[in-house]
Amino acid sequence: MSFESENHAEAYWKENLRLMFTLLSIWALVSFGCGILFVDELNAIRVGGFKLGFWFAQQGAIYVFLVLIAVYAYKMNQLDRKYNVHEDHDEAEEAEPVLEEKFGQ
Amino acid sequence: MDIQTLTFIIVGMTFALYIGIAIWSRAGSTNDFYVAGGGVHPLANGMATAADWMSAASFISMAGLISFMGYDGAVYLMGWTGGYVLLALCLAPYLRKFGKFTVPAFIGDRYYSQTARTVAVICAIFVSFTYVAGQMRGVGVVFSRFLEVDVTTGVIIGMGIVFFYAVLGGMKGITYTQVAQYCVLIFAYLVPAIFISVMMTGNVIPQIGFGSELADGSGTYLLDKLDGLSAELGFTEYTSGTKSTIDVFFITAALMVGTAGLPHVIVRFFTVPKVRDARKSAGWALLFIALLYTTAPAIASFARVNMIDTINGPDAQGTAYTEAPSWITNWEKTGLISWEDKNEDGKMFYSGDDRNEMKIDRDIMVLANPEIADLPAWVIALVAAGGIAAALSTSAGLLLVISTSVSHDLLKRNLMPNISEKQELTYARIASAVAVCVAGYLGINPPGFVAQVVAFAFGLAASSFFPAIIMGIFSKRMNKEGAIAGMLSGITFTAAYIIYFKFINPAGNVPENWLFGISPEGIGTLGMVINFVVAMAVARVTTESPQDVQEMVANIRFPKGAGEATAH
Numbered sequence: 001m002s003f004e005s006e007n008h009a010e011a012y013w014k015e016n017l018r019l020m021f022t023l024l025s026i027w028a029l030v031s032f033g034c035g036i037l038f039v040d041e042l043n044a045i046r047v048g049g050f051k052l053g054f055w056f057a058q059q060g061a062i063y064v065f066l067v068l069i070a071v072y073a074y075k076m077n078q079l080d081r082k083y084n085v086h087e088d089h090d091e092a093e094e095a096e097p098v099l100e101e102k103f104g105q
Numbered sequence: 106m107d108i109q110t111l112t113f114i115i116v117g118m119t120f121a122l123y124i125g126i127a128i129w130s131r132a133g134s135t136n137d138f139y140v141a142g143g144g145v146h147p148l149a150n151g152m153a154t155a156a157d158w159m160s161a162a163s164f165i166s167m168a169g170l171i172s173f174m175g176y177d178g179a180v181y182l183m184g185w186t187g188g189y190v191l192l193a194l195c196l197a198p199y200l201r202k203f204g205k206f207t208v209p210a211f212i213g214d215r216y217y218s219q220t221a222r223t224v225a226v227i228c229a230i231f232v233s234f235t236y237v238a239g240q241m242r243g244v245g246v247v248f249s250r251f252l253e254v255d256v257t258t259g260v261i262i263g264m265g266i267v268f269f270y271a272v273l274g275g276m277k278g279i280t281y282t283q284v285a286q287y288c289v290l291i292f293a294y295l296v297p298a299i300f301i302s303v304m305m306t307g308n309v310i311p312q313i314g315f316g317s318e319l320a321d322g323s324g325t326y327l328l329d330k331l332d333g334l335s336a337e338l339g340f341t342e343y344t345s346g347t348k349s350t351i352d353v354f355f356i357t358a359a360l361m362v363g364t365a366g367l368p369h370v371i372v373r374f375f376t377v378p379k380v381r382d383a384r385k386s387a388g389w390a391l392l393f394i395a396l397l398y399t400t401a402p403a404i405a406s407f408a409r410v411n412m413i414d415t416i417n418g419p420d421a422q423g424t425a426y427t428e429a430p431s432w433i434t435n436w437e438k439t440g441l442i443s444w445e446d447k448n449e450d451g452k453m454f455y456s457g458d459d460r461n462e463m464k465i466d467r468d469i470m471v472l473a474n475p476e477i478a479d480l481p482a483w484v485i486a487l488v489a490a491g492g493i494a495a496a497l498s499t500s501a502g503l504l505l506v507i508s509t510s511v512s513h514d515l516l517k518r519n520l521m522p523n524i525s526e527k528q529e530l531t532y533a534r535i536a537s538a539v540a541v542c543v544a545g546y547l548g549i550n551p552p553g554f555v556a557q558v559v560a561f562a563f564g565l566a567a568s569s570f571f572p573a574i575i576m577g578i579f580s581k582r583m584n585k586e587g588a589i590a591g592m593l594s595g596i597t598f599t600a601a602y603i604i605y606f607k608f609i610n611p612a613g614n615v616p617e618n619w620l621f622g623i624s625p626e627g628i629g630t631l632g633m634v635i636n637f638v639v640a641m642a643v644a645r646v647t648t649e650s651p652q653d654v655q656e657m658v659a660n661i662r663f664p665k666g667a668g669e670a671t672a673h
Contacts (some may be wrong), residue, residue, distance in 0.1 A: 003663070013390050013662055031183045031361075036354050039176075043344065049316040049326030054344040057179035058171075058402040059312060062186045062395050069193045069388040076198070076384060084233045085663040087379045 003083060019075055023068045030056060035102040036091040109253065111486040117290050119490045120266055123497070124283055127270030127278045141280040143213060145280055147382040151389025154373040156287035156494070157502035158364075158390070159397060161243020164495035169470030171405035172412075175335070176344035178405060180626075186391060186398050187357070188364025191571075196365060197374040199578045202385035202661045203377070207506075209370045209514040209572060215577040216585040217654055225397075225591055226514045227344035228569045228589060229368045230507055234543065236369075236562040241548020243496040245642045246468065247489055249439060257549050263497060264545040265339040271501045271508075271541065272534050276376060278285030279501045286494040291396055293491025297475045297484050298400045304478060310400045311403035331406055334413055337421070339458035348624075349616065362633055364570035370504045372509075380664035408474045415477060416455040416463060420608030423452030423462075432476035441466035488496065492656075500544060508537035561603055564625070568595035568604070568632025578662070581655045586647040591640025599632030 003009040034042055035057035042053030050059075080086035120646040127252060145153070163185070171178025203211055209229055213222025241260050248259025294312075302314035305403045306327060325333075331343040333353055348356075364370060373390070374383045416433075418424040428446060431452075436442040443464045444453050453570050472492065475485045511532035517524060524532070569592045576583040576591075606614040608627045616622055649655075660666075 009659070009663075016662075023194060024190070027187065031187050031357065032354060034165070035179060035183055038356065040345075047316070049328050051320065051328075051344050054176055054179075054328075054592055055316070057176060058182050059399055061183050062399055065186055065190050066395055067481060068190050069384075069391055072194055073381075073384040073388055077381060080381070080664055083663070085665040087381060087664050088665055 003085065008083055012079065012085065015079055016076070019079070023072055027065065027068055031061045035061050048067065108482045108485050111482050112489050115483070115486045115490045115494060115591055116461050118276035119285075119494060122285055122403070123266060123270060123282045124396075126282045127273050130277045130281045145376045145378075147377050147386040149284050149387050150280070150373060150377050150382070150389075150620050151387045152287045152393050152511075154370065154386065154390035155393035155397075156283040156290065156498035157279075157373060157644075158370060158394060158499070159290065159495055160499035161240050161246075161496035162293065162494065163397065163401075165243055165246065165471050165492050166468050167471075167658060168401040168404040168408065169467040170277065171402050172409045172470050175341065175343040175346055177348045177353065178402065179346075180348075180353055180360065182398055182402060184360025185356045185364055187361040188370075189387055189391040189394070191365040192360060192370070192374070193384055193391075193579070195386050196371065196428075196574060197383040198380045198664065199661045200371060200574070201374050202380050202664060202667045203579075204667060207509050208350075208574070209510060211571055211572075211577065212588070213514070215654065215657070216573075216583075216588045217296050217651065218585040218589065219571075221585055221589050221592075222514060224589060225570070225573070226510050228565065228596060229510045229514075232367065232562045232566050233369060233503045234540075234547070237500050237507075237540075237544040238547035240496045240500040240503070242492060242590045244500075245548055246334030247472070247492040247496070260545055260548040263493065263500075264541050264548075266540065267497055267501050267504065268541045271504050272537050275537075276505055277500075277534065279481050279505055280376060282501065283498045286498040287393060289494040290491040291393070293487045293494070294397050294400060295472075297478070297480055297488060298404050298407075300480050300484065301411070301478045302403065305407055305410070311407075312399050315403040315406045325407060325411065330622050331410055332637070334410070335457070338413070338456035339460075340456075343409070351622050352616070352624050352627055354621075355623045355630045357627075359567050359627050359629035359633075360563055362571045363629055366569070366574070367562070368510075368566075368570065369499075369506045371570075371574075372506060373502075380667045385637055404471065404474060408470045408477065411453060411463070411474075411477050412470075416453050417468040418452075423450065423454040425452050427451070429453065430475050430477070432473050436469055436473055439469075441469045453648045460662075474528075495670065504540045504544065507540040511540075537652040539559075561607075564599045564629030564632060565596055565604055566634055567629035568599040572636040572640060576637070578658065579607035580644075582644060582649045584644050584647055584650040586644075587640040587644030590643040591636040594639045595632045595660075598635050599629050602628045602632075 003012065034053065039053035039057060042056065043051040045052040046103065047055065125644065129192050167178075170181065200208075200211060203213065203214075206230070207210055209222050209225035212225040241263065244263035245256035245259045248254055248262065249256045254262075270282050297309040299309060302308055302311040305320060306314040306317040307320040308314035308317045315327055318324055319330060323330075328344060335341065335343050348355065374386060377383050377386050405517065417429055426446070433442055433444075437444075445464075446452075446464055447462050448454075448460075453462055454460055455465070460557060472488060475488055503571055512529055512535075516532055517529050572595065573592050576588065602620070603625045606619075618623070619625075620631070621630070
């Protein structure tokens with residue numbers, strides 16, 4: 001176990017899951033919500049030449065996806081550091097034996 | 106210089122580039138061959154992933170499909186990008202930490218079962234072959250139009266090139282060639298889009314251009330003109346679709362989940378040095394993909410307006426066939442456009458009702474677009490090179506998955522565990538050589554329509570791999586009985602549904618007959634749900650996974666201590 005304690009491992013995993021589910025809710029909201037289920041309602045709103053629902057379906061959702069991955073990568077790096085489970089050269093030397101040694105055949 | 110000479114020069118130059126890279130990056134070990142030595146920078150890996158991902162279908166067919174489908178085309182746009190969010194958040198980092206070469210290796214180890222590994226190998230090979238057949242077809246189309254050789258010769262030339270760098274360089278050769286191919290294909294895609302956007306709307310950025318006013322001084326928005334034209338000509342309004350909401354929902358979900366479950370996409374994240382890089386790399390990949398995917402709907406709407414305007418003429422009464430622009434006559438030769446003078450007025454007319462006299466294949470829109478918009482010849486040649494780059498890069502990635510599955514998962518881990526690394530590498534090369542030949546054969550004699558075959562690959566990936574991997578990471582208790590039962594029931598259901606409607610009873614493939622109104626393209630989503638439900642039910646009544654496996658799962662959930670991806 002690379003964590004300082006069982007509690008740490010649990011807390012790290014919980015925070016990870018919370019972040020993941022938050023981001024996935026936004027993911028579902030912009031694509032399945034704005035782009036598909038509520039597309040007709042949103043189409044009543046116009047931004048320039050775009051009907052908003054149409055824009056979400058063919059443009060907006062993709063931009064949001066990009067932001068979501070960027071936020072995830074950034075936040076997870078912070079979380080890794082907070083619980084001291086990040087990968088770095090100085091730690092690599094005293095790191096746990098890699099998986100292959102433990103479970104390999 | 107005429108278009109054909111230019112095309113030969115530009116395509117020839119790109120081929121020389123790919124071969125040069127292949128020689129420079131020969132693979133020396135299985136590690137090089139399978140995962141490029143695990144030392145690819147996340148940015149380069151993102152680019153390679155994007156090229157790997159964006160196939161002939163994305164480059165050649167997608168904008169054309171959207172052009173004819175309007176709003177409904179969003180299923181491809183969201184479906185084929187949204188999967189990367191799932192990959193980045195739920196799969197890539199954990200699979201990278203796990204640190205093996207292949208998806209079947211993960212399934213086999215996580216579910217401590219040779220049977221699970223074998224099921225996964227078969228799924229991987231099947232999915233990859235269905236997918237690769239479509240790519241070779243794309244190469245053939247490009248060759249036959251622009252180099253005026255027949256499709257068979259085109260496919261053979263394409264296979265020769267792929268053979269060279271895939272067999273020689275493995276993942277290492279493929280990755281660096283794909284970086285070059287990405288640059289070629291994105292440049293080839295954006296240049297005509299920007300040209301046309303400026304011509305039609307005065308806006309340099311196509312993504313904004315297609316929501317702008319037309320540059321003809323009328324003050325109408327492009328999309329409004331398109332909606333108006335569609336209404337006049339008896340099509341559905343461009344910005345609303347014809348598919349039912351439930352079908353759009355299920356197709357989008359199937360494509361998203363399928364993307365995240367495709368072995369040739371997942372394996373890309375084994376090639377980066379760290380878990381951190383796997384997350385980042387998914388972001389880079391999506392950025393590079395989004396460049397093309399947000400441009401595609403712009404091209405689609407530009408092309409549609411242009412096409413209707415040139416065929417129906419400025420007065421919307423039709424253009425005399427004798428004055429037909431050269432792109433129509435050029436493409437008539439390939440049989441992808443045809444005109445039948447129903448009212449015998451000598452004029453071509455295009456519409457969505459019985460006045461229609463034109464048959465236009467969707468696949469030509471991107472390739473013909475520069476000709477329709479009267480762009481310079483070098484742009485047209487560039488698009489040909491881009492189409493070939495897209496098809497080659499994807500085929501190479503798929504061939505690698507096939508050869509890895511055979512040499513590593515099937516031979517090394519199943520049938521001949523005692524072979525040395527050198528022998529394994531030889532087998533990997535033989536397997537990819539055989540795969541190239543099979544793919545070439547499938548490209549020359551394609552099984553049914555390419556699009557149907559691709560729908561198959563996504564449905565199967567969505568209903569087999571995705572749930573098995575997700576549960577393998579997020580549920581420590583999930584055991585082999587559950588995973589195997591889940592994969593088998595998901596894939597059987599999905600395959601049966603698709604085969605029934607696509608091959609046994611294609612005449613009955615109408616919304617009235619579909620289960621809950623879900624088309625075969627979207628059924629993978631339901632297959633995935635079945636997989637999850639069956640797996641959890643079976644796992645509940647069988648013994649939970651052994652302690653060492655549960656520890657392994659705990660171990661892949663944090664980055665620290667990730668080694669290089671390894672074989673053993």
